[in-house]
Each structure stands twice: as structure tokens, then as C-alpha cells.
Amino acid sequence: xxxxxxxKPHIRSLxxxxxxxxxxxxxxxxxxxxxxxxxSNESPLGPSPKAVTALRSALESVHRYPDGASFALRRALSxxxxxxEAQLVFGCGADELLELVAKTCxxxxxxxxxxxxxxxxxxxxxxxxxxxxxxxxLDSDLVHDLDAxxxxxxxxxxxxxxxxxxxxxxTSLGAEAFDAFVASLPEDLVLVVDEAYFEYRRRDDFPDxxxxxxxxxxxxxxxxxxxxxxxxxxxxxxxxxDRELASYLQRARHPFNVNRLAEVAALAALDDEDHARRSRxxxxxxxxxxxxxxxxxxxxxWPTDANFVLARIGEGQSERLLSEGIIVxxxxxxxxxxxxxxxxxxxxxxxxxxxxxxxxxxxxx
Numbered sequence: 001x002x003x004x005x006x007x008k009p010h011i012r013s014l015x016x017x018x019x020x021x022x023x024x025x026x027x028x029x030x031x032x033x034x035x036x037x038x039x040s041n042e043s044p045l046g047p048s049p050k051a052v053t054a055l056r057s058a059l060e061s062v063h064r065y066p067d068g069a070s071f072a073l074r075r076a077l078s079x080x081x082x083x084x085e086a087q088l089v090f091g092c093g094a095d096e097l098l099e100l101v102a103k104t105c106x107x108x109x110x111x112x113x114x115x116x117x118x119x120x121x122x123x124x125x126x127x128x129x130x131x132x133x134x135x136x137x138l139d140s141d142l143v144h145d146l147d148a149x150x151x152x153x154x155x156x157x158x159x160x161x162x163x164x165x166x167x168x169x170x171t172s173l174g175a176e177a178f179d180a181f182v183a184s185l186p187e188d189l190v191l192v193v194d195e196a197y198f199e200y201r202r203r204d205d206f207p208d209x210x211x212x213x214x215x216x217x218x219x220x221x222x223x224x225x226x227x228x229x230x231x232x233x234x235x236x237x238x239x240x241x242d243r244e245l246a247s248y249l250q251r252a253r254h255p256f257n258v259n260r261l262a263e264v265a266a267l268a269a270l271d272d273e274d275h276a277r278r279s280r281x282x283x284x285x286x287x288x289x290x291x292x293x294x295x296x297x298x299x300x301x302w303p304t305d306a307n308f309v310l311a312r313i314g315e316g317q318s319e320r321l322l323s324e325g326i327i328v329x330x331x332x333x334x335x336x337x338x339x340x341x342x343x344x345x346x347x348x349x350x351x352x353x354x355x356x357x358x359x360x361x362x363x364x365x
Contacts, residue, residue: 008130010108010127010128010129010130011128013127015124034325035325035326035327036325036326036327036345036349036352036353037327037343038326038327038328038342038343038344038345038349038353039327039328039329039341039343040232040329040343041167041197041227041306041307041308041341041343042226042227042230042232042343043227043228043229043230043232043279043307044282044343044344044345044346044349045230045275045278045279045282045346046230047229047230047231047265047269048229048230048265048268048269048272048275048276049272049275050268050269050271050272050275051229051230051231051265051266051268051269051272052265053268054264054265054267054268055261055264055265055268057264058260058261058264059261061260062260062261064260065256065260066256066258066259066260066262066263067260067263068255068256070088070090070258070263072263072267073090073263073266073267073270074088074090076267076270076271077238077270080270081210081240082210083210083213083240084243086243086246086247087213087240087241087242087243087246088238088239088240088246089238089239089240089241089246089249089250089253090236090237090238090239090253090257090258091236091237091238091239091253091257091258092235092236092237092257092258092259092262093224093226093235093236093237094194094196094222094223094224094226094237094238094239095121095237096237096257097220097222097237097238097239097249098121098122098125098161098192098194098222099125099128100239100249100252100253101125101159101190101192101220101249102125102126102128102129102131102159103129103252104248104249104251104252105158105159105190106126106129106130106131106158106159107129107130107131108129108130108131109131109132109156110129110131110132110156110157110158110159111131111132111133111134111154111156111157111158112126112131112132112133112134112157112158112159112160112161113134113136113149113152113153113157113159113160113161114133114134114135114136114149114160114161114162114163115135115136115137115138115144115145115149115161115162115163115166116135116136116137116138116334116335117138117168117169117331117334117335117336118135118161118163118166118167118168119163119167119194119196120333120334122135122161122163123135126159131158132156134152134157136148136149136152138166138169138171141171141302142166142169142171142302142310143166143169143171143172143173144162144164144166144171144173146173146177146180146181149181150181150184150185153185153186153189157186157189158189158190159189159190159191159192160185160189160190160191160192161192161194162178162181162191162192162193162194163194163196164178164193164194164195164207164209165195165197165198165200165201165304165305165306166306167196167197167306167308167341168308168310168329168331168334168341169302169310170197170302170303170304170305170306170308170309170310170341171302171303171304171305171310172201172203172206172305172306173207174203174205174206174207175205175206175207175208176205178207178209179207182212182216182219183216185216187216187217187218188218189218190218190219190220190245191212191216191218191219191220192220192222193209193212193219193220193221193222194222195209195221195222195223196222196223196224196226196227196237197227197305197306197307198223199227199228199276199279199280200227200228200280200283200305200306200307201305202284202287202305203305206305209221210240213240213241213242214242217242217244217245218242218245219241219242219245220239220240220241220245220249221239221240221241222237222238222239223237223238223239223240224236224237224238225237225262225265225266225269225270227307228276228279228280228307229266229269229270229275229276230269230275230279231262231265231266231269234259234261234262234265234266235258235259235262236258236262236263236265236266282344282346282347283307283344285347286344286345286346286347286350287304287309287344289347289350289354290309290311290342290344290350290353290354291303291309293350293354294309294311294354294357297354297357297358297361298361299311299312299313299357300312307343307344308329308341308342308343308344309341309342309344310331310339310340310341310342311339311340311341311342312338312339313338313339313340313357314338315332315337315338317338317340317357317360318330318340320360321340321353321356321357321360324356324360326352326353326356328340328341328342328343328353329341329342329343
């Protein structure tokens with residue numbers, strides 16, 4: 001039986017998100033056991049040891065539902081960020097917070113403006129509510145074109161999304177440009193500032209997005225425990241908003257959307273400042289190494305404030321790396337067929353990538 005009459009047209013037209021290939025699958029395909037994955041921006045250091053210890057202690061309580069209010073994690077983040085507890089909303093990854101925004105604010109006839117290429121979930125959550133995505137091309141430096149984004153905002157715009165640092169380019173906005181853009185926005189729309197890679201920032205003038213929560217109601221800042229805290233497999237993210245917007249998102253949120261183990265691990269990881277510091281140091285050193293070594297191979301690499309680099313290695317080269325047991329993220333689906341996103345790994349992983357690319361380029365002559 002066909003379901004065309006039942007399934008909504010905007011759902012039928014969606015292209016599903018394509019996750020990176022798992023290490024185990026590629027090892028089975030190639031018959032090898034030394035695959036490295038530099039595709040999904042995961043922490044190469046793994047989870048915080050404190051989080052692992054907390055998880056082990058919590059295993060025997062998984063027959064109980066989670067704390068639906070995430071009380072302990074809410075209190076810790078409130079103190080860490082200097083915000084009221086009622087301003088925090090938790091989700092199964094920051095992705096779910098994007099869906100909550102779409103569910104709360106968007107419907108047929110509405111529009112959402114965002115830069116492109118950027119996070120692949122933006123058009124998916126917008127189209128999923130029957131609303132219209134308005135992607136605005138990045139500028140020539142692959143940074144958000146804020147003037148063009150401002151010009152794209154119209155009467156039907158309900159949501160504007162800024163990914164800073166941007167995924168998949170790693171580029172970022174400075175405070176002056178960010179503040180001027182936010183100050184220029186109409187009051188009757190929601191601004192989502194996606195800061196999934198915030199903890200890796202290196203530029204001195206990185207914006208203070210949280211400062212806008214009191215200055216501009218209708219602002220939501222998203223962060224996650226998937227990246228620097230190494231908890232990608234547990235899926236826990238959070239949003240910080242003004243109290244009114246947070247209350248609406250809470251109404252749209254499913255109960256118990258963050259599982260018990262995720263809450264326990266996130267709370268422990270938040271307390272492990274040494275692990276986060278080591279992650280930043282490894283990442284900064286890796287970014288410097290890849291920029292230098294890939295540059296010497298004649299490969300264009302963009303400055304990054306995230307835990308990955310954007311590199312123009314040539315069309316089809318990601319498949320050749322895959323055959324060598326190295327998984328990177330091809331960006332043809334973002335309109336960049338000769339670019340890849342390379343997650344910054346451990347020093348030995350970064351070195352293997354560079355050596356492999358050097359050998360492949362030498363073989364091409």
C-alpha cells in the first residue's frame with residue numbers, strides 16, 4: 001500500500017542525514033584492523049575518566065527513569081555559566097534543541113535563515129515542519145556573510161541560525177561583527193547561536209553570545225557534551241535562553257529526553273577541567289600541525305576555531321583515503337566536491353593522514 005496520501009509532502013521530500021561510516025564497518029569491508037576515523041569531530045582522547053567512573057557507578061540504577069528536570073546538571077551549569085536555572089533546556093544532543101525550536105516556532109509559510117554550507121541538520125529540521133529554509137552562501141573566505149543574511153530576513157522569517165564556529169568550515173565570527181548583526185535583528189524572531197565547538201575557540205575576540213540573553217529576548221545559545229567532553233555516544237546537549245523562550249521550549253520537550261547515564265556522565269565530565277584542558281591542548285597542537293603539513297603539500301587549509309580542519313584535497317580523494325583505512329568527511333553534499341572535513345586526531349593519527357596524502361599525491365605525479 002502506498003503512503004503518499006498519508007505522509008506529509010515535506011517529509012517525503014526530506015533527504016535523511018548521512019552519518020559517517022563506522023570504523024567497524026570499514027574494517028569489515030577492507031579486511032583490516034587499523035582504521036582511523038577523522039570524520040565525525042569526536043574527541044580523540046575519549047571520555048573524561050571521571051565520567052567513566054560515574055557511569056559504572058550508575059549502571060545498577062538504569063531501571064529507574066532519569067531525573068526529568070536534570071536537577072543536578074542544571075544546578076552545576078547554572079553556576080558555571082552564571083545564568084538562572086530556568087534558562088536551561090536539555091536535549092538528546094543539541095540536535096534535539098534544534099528540533100524543539102522548529103516545533104515551537106516554525107510551520108508552513110514560515111522561513112528560517114542560516115548560512116550555507118553549515119550544519120546539515122538546519123534544513124532538515126526546518127523542512128520537517130513544512131517551513132522554508134533560506135540558505136545564504138558563505139562569503140569568499142567561507143565565513144558567514146552577515147550582510148547577506150540580514151538582507152535575507154523578511155516578513156516570514158521566524159528563526160535565524162548562526163553556527164559559530166561554523167561546521168563544516170571551522171571558520172568563526174569575531175565579537176564586533178557578531179554583536180552588530182545581533183543588534184540589527186528584528187525583535188520578533190528567534191536567534192539560535194549554535195556553539196557546539198565553543199570550548200575549542202582560539203581567537204581572542206570570540207563573541208560572548210550568552211551576554212545577549214538579557215539584552216535580546218528570543219535568543220538561544222546551544223552547546224553540547226558531545227565534543228570536548230567526549231560523550232558523543234550518550235547524546236546530551238543543552239540550550240541557554242531567556243526565561244520566556246526557555247519556557248516554551250520546555251513545553252515542546254518530551255519528558256525524560258536525556259537518559260540517566262547521559263546526565264550522570266555529563267555532570268562528572270563538567271567537573272573534569274583537567275581533561276577538557278588536555279583536549280584543548282591536543283586540538284590546538286593538531287590544528288597547527290595539519291595546517292603546516294598539509295600546506296606544504298599544496299593543500300589549502302582554512303583557519304579553524306573548532307576540532308576539525310577544512311581542506312581542499314581534490315575531488316575523489318576522500319575515497320582514496322577510505323581505501324587506505326582513513327575516514328574523513330567528504331563535502332560533495334555541501335556543494336564542495338573537492339573539499340573534506342578532517343577531524344583533528346591524536347598526533348599519530350594526524351601524522352598517518354599526512355603521510356598517506358603525501359604518498360597518494362606522489363603516486364599521482
